[in-house]
Amino acid sequence: MINKTAVEDGVTDLRKNSNPRIVISKCLGFEKCRYDASGVESATVRDIVSEVNPILVCPEVEMGLSIPRDPIRVVFFNRKTRLVQPSTGMDLTSDMIKFSLNFLQSIPPPDGFIMKSKSPSCGIGGTKIFNNPDDDIPVAFGDGFFVKAVKDIFPVLAIESEETLKNPLVKKAFMHRIRASVSSREK
Numbered sequence: 172m173i174n175k176t177a178v179e180d181g182v183t184d185l186r187k188n189s190n191p192r193i194v195i196s197k198c199l200g201f202e203k204c205r206y207d208a209s210g211v212e213s214a215t216v217r218d219i220v221s222e223v224n225p226i227l228v229c230p231e232v233e234m235g236l237s238i239p240r241d242p243i244r245v246v247f248f249n250r251k252t253r254l255v256q257p258s259t260g261m262d263l264t265s266d267m268i269k270f271s272l273n274f275l276q277s278i279p280p281p282d283g284f285i286m287k288s289k290s291p292s293c294g295i296g297g298t299k300i301f302n303n304p305d306d307d308i309p310v311a312f313g314d315g316f317f318v319k320a321v322k323d324i325f326p327v328l329a330i331e332s333e334e335t336l337k338n339p340l341v342k343k344a345f346m347h348r349i350r351a352s353v354s355s356r357e358k
C-alpha cells in the first residue's frame with residue numbers, strides 16, 4: 172500500500188525532476204576546493220540553487236589535482252592555448268580536455284551552467300592568458316578549458332558566472348533561458 176508520505180515523496184521527486192538541471196562550479200559554496208583550499212560564498216548562487224537540481228563539478232580536482240595545489244594558468248604556446256602548472260612545468264591540457272568531454276557526456280542533459288569567474292578551468296571570457304608561464308601580466312583574456320568544452324558541446328545553453336549573475340537583469344534572463352530549456356526537453 173502506498174502511504175501518504177510515499178505519495179508526497181513521489182510528488183516531490185516529480186517536481187524535482189522538472190526543475191532545471193544546472194552544472195555549477197563546486198567551489199561556489201559547496202566545497203573548499205580552490206587551489207588554496209578556499210571556497211567562494213555567493214548569495215546569488217545560493218538563491219538559484221534553491222530552485223534547481225545542481226550538478227556539481229570541480230574539474231581540477233576531479234581530473235586528479237589535490238587540494239590545496241599549486242596554481243595553474245592558461246598560456247599561449249605556438250599560438251594555441253595550453254593549461255600549465257608553472258611550479259612543476261606540467262602541461263595539463265590533454266587531461267583537462269579528456270576529463271571535460273567525459274564529464275559533459277556522462278551527465279543527464281543540463282539546462283545551463285554557473286561557473287566560477289576568472290578560473291583557468293571554469294572562467295567565462297575573463298580568464299587571464301599569459302605569453303609565458305611565469306609572466307605577471309596577461310596578454311589576453313578568454314575562457315577556461317572546462318568552459319571551452321561546455322561551449323563546444325552545449326553551444327546554445329545559458330552559461331553565467333557568480334559575478335555576472337549579480338546583475339538582476341542577467342539573472343532574470345538566465346532563469347528564463349533555463350526554464351525554456353526545461354520546457355523544450357520535456358516536450
Ligand code: SF4
Nearest residue numbers: 198205229287290293
Ligand atoms: S573554479 Fe572550477 S576548477 Fe577551480 S576550484 Fe572552482 S570548481 Fe574547481
